[in-house]
Amino acid sequence: MRKAEDVLETFLAQIVSGAPVLASDSGLQPMLQVATQLRQVGRIAPSPARVERIRVDLRRVPTREAGAPSTMPRLGLWRRPVAGLAFAMMLMALGTTSALAAPSALPDSPLYPVRNMREAVQVQLAGTPAQRALLYANFAAERATQLRRLVGHKDVAPGVVVTLLRDITSRVHQANQEAKDDGPAARSAVSQVEGQIGDQLNQIQQEGEFSGNDGAQLTDTLRDVQSGQSGQSGPPGPSGPSGPSGPSGGGNSNTDTNQP
């Protein structure tokens, strides 16, 4: 006697092939009815318009979406956070390096604007005019020391001298402005730093390394520093022989766009 499953299979094969089904076993009738209905579902087609639209879409899908071999290495899911972390650490390292390198960056360095910005932030964070005055004076003094060192090593890139000297002048001027609004103690502190700056610039001048624009700028800066030290510093104007806002050496006098 054939098993019920074999009998059913005989009829199912007929249904699948589309042949008429003649089942004498009434117990199988409901199952064959369902099988016929399922076969009919399999014969329902999508609309021709939709079939064509999908075909068109498949042609239009951009290669990137189509999974073209990527030029980037494939990363597993667990590797992505690791790669992200590595990238973040690299950025942090770069940021830290920049932050560390910026305070001593020279005008020919891409980090010089960062240095100016950093100084501006420090000044903004300072609470009193005296603190701001001292900050400006120290920023000028740092530049003077750098310039002295560069001259000593005879390693001065073109344009660096003029920019450093202009920035020294502008910071000395701002230091005096801030100190003027404060008490004598602030003026004294600034004056002390200006004395150091004046010494550095005097030494540079005595070495006679600079001529032309650099030499003229050095003379102007030295005079501004010394006048500030003697309490005569005023805002440099176009009427003066030269100054941060006056014509000097044919260059743009307002190069320190990021100055505090």
Add this chain to the structure above:
Amino acid sequence: MPNALPDENPASRYVEWLDRARRQDRYAFAQLYDVTYRRVFGYLLARVGEHAAAEDLLQDVYLAALQAIRRFRGRTEGEFIGWLLKIAHAKVMDRFRTQYRHPERQTSDVPSTGVADPLDAIDQRIRLDEISDALAQLTEDQRNVVLNRLVLGLDLEETSKLMGKNVGSIKALQHRALAHLAKILTPGVDEHA
């Protein structure tokens, strides 16, 4: 653009189409689409019970297949169909999950079954709904057997290969599946009769 394939042997054609499709040959992929979409659509229709939804899913399935064809390693029609049905299954499950989470997002009540007479269309839609609901109550193996045998029209051997089971198991599974479906879809029928 090559329009004819050198070897007209169906098995060789599949191998070549698949190889070319993996290299992003759109013509080859279109050939694969042409020879498989009816079966994939039948599967989707039986699962979701809505003509328009099945059409939407059909598009999703083939776009997903196009994106992933590079990683498909099969070389035969059966393997390719099996792979497409896996994608189709995943798409159906995504749809069910969305419907479960957002029951307010129901599809249109307008029948879109490709049937000319609207009343016939409504009848057919109701029946499709019932069939897909009944299929959802089967075990996964039972459902796959009846879908492969009756909706896709595969024979016993093909179904056996596709499902990785022997022919005897397939026969037993389809018997149990149809008995269960008959009980659900035909009132008064005893599954164990």
